[in-house]
Amino acid sequence: MTDYETRKRELGVIDFSDMVTNAARILEEKPAVLGAIMDEVDCVIVDEFQDTNPIQFTFLWALARRAKRALIVGDTKQAIMGFQGADPRLTVALTQQFETSPLDRNWRSDPRIMDFVNALGPCLFGDDYTALAAQNAAGHDTALEVIELANKRGARSGGKPQHFIADRLLSLLTDDQVTIVDRHSKALRGLEPRDVAILCPTHNHCASYAAALRALGLPVRVAEGGWWQSKIVQAACFALRFAVDPADNHAAICTATLGPGATPLAEALGALARNGRIETPELAALQGLWPDSLATPVDRLVHQVIQVAGLRDWCDWLDDPAQMRADLLRFEAEAAAFMEAHRDMREASGFYGQSANVFLGWLENKVGLKGEDLRPNPAGAEADGIEIVTWHASKGREWPVVVVCGLDHKLDPRAGTFSTKFPGFDDLDHVIEEATLAYAPDFAAPEATARFLHELYPESEETARRLLYVALTRARDRLIIEWPQDDDKVEPPLPITARRLLNDVCGIKLQGNQITVGSANFPSRMTICDKEIPASFDTEGSVCLASSNREPRFAIEKRAVGSLVLVVSPSQAVATARPLPRQIETRAIAAGVRLSGSDLAQATDKGTAVHEALRILLSRPDLRDRVGQHCRVSDAEVQLLEQQAQALRQTLAELGYTRLHIEQPIELELADGGRQSIIVDLIAEGTDGFMIVDHKSGPVADHAARFESYWPQLAAYIDAVEFKAGKAVRSAAVFWTETGELTLGQVLCGTNERSNLTTPDWGMR
Numbered sequence: 001m002t003d004y005e006t007r008k009r010e011l012g013v014i015d016f017s018d019m020v021t022n023a024a025r026i027l028e029e030k031p032a033v034l035g036a037i038m039d040e041v042d043c044v045i046v047d048e049f050q051d052t053n054p055i056q057f058t059f060l061w062a063l064a065r066r067a068k069r070a071l072i073v074g075d076t077k078q079a080i081m082g083f084q085g086a087d088p089r090l091t092v093a094l095t096q097q098f099e100t101s102p103l104d105r106n107w108r109s110d111p112r113i114m115d116f117v118n119a120l121g122p123c124l125f126g127d128d129y130t131a132l133a134a135q136n137a138a139g140h141d142t143a144l145e146v147i148e149l150a151n152k153r154g155a156r157s158g159g160k161p162q163h164f165i166a167d168r169l170l171s172l173l174t175d176d177q178v179t180i181v182d183r184h185s186k187a188l189r190g191l192e193p194r195d196v197a198i199l200c201p202t203h204n205h206c207a208s209y210a211a212a213l214r215a216l217g218l219p220v221r222v223a224e225g226g227w228w229q230s231k232i233v234q235a236a237c238f239a240l241r242f243a244v245d246p247a248d249n250h251a252a253i254c255t256a257t258l259g260p261g262a263t264p265l266a267e268a269l270g271a272l273a274r275n276g277r278i279e280t281p282e283l284a285a286l287q288g289l290w291p292d293s294l295a296t297p298v299d300r301l302v303h304q305v306i307q308v309a310g311l312r313d314w315c316d317w318l319d320d321p322a323q324m325r326a327d328l329l330r331f332e333a334e335a336a337a338f339m340e341a342h343r344d345m346r347e348a349s350g351f352y353g354q355s356a357n358v359f360l361g362w363l364e365n366k367v368g369l370k371g372e373d374l375r376p377n378p379a380g381a382e383a384d385g386i387e388i389v390t391w392h393a394s395k396g397r398e399w400p401v402v403v404v405c406g407l408d409h410k411l412d413p414r415a416g417t418f419s420t421k422f423p424g425f426d427d428l429d430h431v432i433e434e435a436t437l438a439y440a441p442d443f444a445a446p447e448a449t450a451r452f453l454h455e456l457y458p459e460s461e462e463t464a465r466r467l468l469y470v471a472l473t474r475a476r477d478r479l480i481i482e483w484p485q486d487d488d489k490v491e492p493p494l495p496i497t498a499r500r501l502l503n504d505v506c507g508i509k510l511q512g513n514q515i516t517v518g519s520a521n522f523p524s525r526m527t528i529c530d531k532e533i534p535a536s537f538d539t540e541g542s543v544c545l546a547s548s549n550r551e552p553r554f555a556i557e558k559r560a561v562g563s564l565v566l567v568v569s570p571s572q573a574v575a576t577a578r579p580l581p582r583q584i585e586t587r588a589i590a591a592g593v594r595l596s597g598s599d600l601a602q603a604t605d606k607g608t609a610v611h612e613a614l615r616i617l618l619s620r621p622d623l624r625d626r627v628g629q630h631c632r633v634s635d636a637e638v639q640l641l642e643q644q645a646q647a648l649r650q651t652l653a654e655l656g657y658t659r660l661h662i663e664q665p666i667e668l669e670l671a672d673g674g675r676q677s678i679i680v681d682l683i684a685e686g687t688d689g690f691m692i693v694d695h696k697s698g699p700v701a702d703h704a705a706r707f708e709s710y711w712p713q714l715a716a717y718i719d720a721v722e723f724k725a726g727k728a729v730r731s732a733a734v735f736w737t738e739t740g741e742l743t744l745g746q747v748l749c750g751t752n753e754r755s756n757l758t759t760p761d762w763g764m765r
């Protein structure tokens with residue numbers, strides 16, 4: 001661990017837990033920082049407090065205890081993140097030391113579900129359990145249901161639990177009599193797949209239930225995250241990183257080992273150690289994209305990377321090729337979205353520039369937001385499907401109909417895992433200082449492992465109780481419990497399962513059409529399953545809920561897709577009908593600026609900074625003092641850019657253009673059905689026409705030749721400006737920021753006709 005810490009320091013990097021610990025340390029050691037933050041905060045609110053681990057707590061506590069007001073919301077009954085170091089005793093300690101106001105009402109569930117949960121509560125949590133009074137009226141339909149399985153989950157023949165659940169959901173969804181209360185209108189309406197969730201203990205369970213539902217043509221949303229971690233997406237990310245920085249060894253190793261070549265890790269590391277480089281065809285092809293990759297727009301670069309690394313073909317060799325292709329398509333779509341996202345929007349969320357690394361940071365940030373990591377469904381039109389989530393991921397969520405599955409899953413402590421131990425929580429200011437890390441070793445001899453695991457059983461059982469509580473409290477209208485066969489194990493240690501908790505701890509009994517808990521009876525619909533696979537699976541495919549052939553109620557309506565609209569960017573135009581100006585002259589108008597800041601490593605970042613600085617200096621010279629910090633450029637550079645802005649203004653005025661339109665957006669519909677969305681850096685307006693100026697931040701040697709190569713782009717701007725403004729563009733210019741020169745030419749054609757406005761010829765430049 002010490003070596004790890006030292007190495008991190010040497011490399012100047014931090015890991016995820018450092019982010020929280022360092023932040024907490026800064027607040028502790030630098031009162032001025034804490035003061036500056038707290039000056040801006042009126043109230044600190046922490047939700048889902050029971051899942052806060054003590055490291056996070058130290059950070060949040062530093063804020064909360066100095067806040068003018070603090071509100072902490074949590075429920076120890078739902079503390080299920082122990083594996084991340086959360087300790088429910090922290091919540092208990094807090095409730096003992098501060099004023100609390102218990103929540104004793106429930107606005108979610110049908111009272112018949114709540115009565116059942118309230119009967120189980122004291123069995124699971126003892127006297128600490130506060131019954132929640134249901135606030136909603138009882139519905140008209142069944143609220144509790146049990147599906148009792150005849151087979152054990154592992155039985156080799158007959159139907160599996162997922163078949164019976166899928167079969168039951170199919171009948172519910174095709175029965176017009178089944179209704180639920182619409183959350184918004186409060187009116188009764190028919191049940192739809194999106195109203196239903198299946199809660200499973202593990203991701204593997206989720207996958208098997210999804211497969212069974214799909215086999216019956218039921219639409220499914222496996223709401224587990226995983227797109228970002230999908231093999232193809234990770235491979236694409238690393239390949240992209242490598243394409244913009246072939247010296248990035250980490251990206252090289254990951255691309256070589258993850259990607260199509262599947263080089264063994266030892267081999268890749270060996271090659272790196274011996275030769276300082278790994279040689280694979282993919283890496284060679286990716287390296288070939290460099291250094292052009294630094295200046296290629298990200299969406300185009302992503303496309304090139306996928307092509308040269310052969311990622312699309314590789315999908316066919318992976319498990320679930322359709323899913324992989326869908327994942328990869330989303331990656332491409334995200335690159336396009338990144339390019340299209342308005343610069344201000346990106347910058348507002350802290351992402352400057354358009355480089356590949358900024359894109360990956362932007363994407364990672366986006367994926368981290370709730371609900372953004374879902375994998376696209378390869379079949380499409382599944383957004384309205386039945387959701388399948390783990391018990392853990394169901395926390396905080398709710399659905400009209402919830403099926404709780406996998407009560408037979410073992411929740412025993414596991415060997416080879418770490419846990420955090422805290423001696424006490426009396427002194428909330430110093431909880432972390434006494435903490436220790438405990439490890440449950442995994443020995444070859446099971447009895448040796450068992451000795452260590454033995455003492456973890458009580459804690460695991462507590463967690464199992466809370467997990468069960470979370471799962472049972474997600475339903476609004478109908479709670480369906482899959483009731484597995486017992487495992488028949490009688491010798492201790494008995495496995496910890498939710499089923500055993502319900503049987504042995506709560507004393508649940510299933511009798512006739514009711515569930516009995518102690519002396520209380522709860523009416524419930526009982527289905528006692530056969531051993532055989534349900535008949536609906538014999539006629540596989542004949543049920544017409546398949547995504548391509550589903551009734552409109554189950555899917556997005558089927559309709560012809562209109563012809564695609566081409567969105568065109570003039571910077572990609574490679575040809576124009578407009579003749580090149582006959583005379584092209586270049587004038588030096590100011591000193592050149594070449595940004596040197598290490599913050600702006602990529603060519604595109606530098607270009608963005610120059611454009612942004614000129615935009616501000618031309619349109620809001622009064623904000624000059626804030627340009628340096630905003631654009632991450634030095635004072636000396638701001639001064640040069642300011643001189644350039646003044647020189648531009650003056651030169652344009654001398655040419656007769658006194659009114660400037662800075663970064664003018666223009667949106668056009670083209671005659672051939674395309675759309676053009678452009679931003680012209682500078683449109684200068686004079687009495688009898690316009691001059692357009694485009695800033696270029698790269699080096700320039702042959703001005704006239706470069707002007708000519710940009711001419712299709714400038715011509716597209718001219719067309720657009722003439723069409724929108726109805727006045728002629730008299731001249732066009734490129735302002736080379738690196739040299740402070742202006743290259744300009746007289747525009748030869750007159751006012752454009754709308755019919756002339758067509759998609760510029762574009763392709764790979």
Ligand SMILES: Nc1ncnc2c1ncn2[C@@H]1O[C@H](COP(=O)(O)OP(=O)(O)OP(=O)(O)O)[C@@H](O)[C@H]1O
Nearest residue numbers: 075078103106107108109183395396397398473474
């Ligand atoms: N005062 C209220 N009036 C009507 N409906 C409410 C009210 N408060 C909450 N609800 C509804 O009750 C449901 C549960 O609310 P919410 O998710 O905030 O509860 P919670 O305490 O966070 O639940 P849990 O911790 O079990 O996930 C939601 O559908 C919410 O819209």
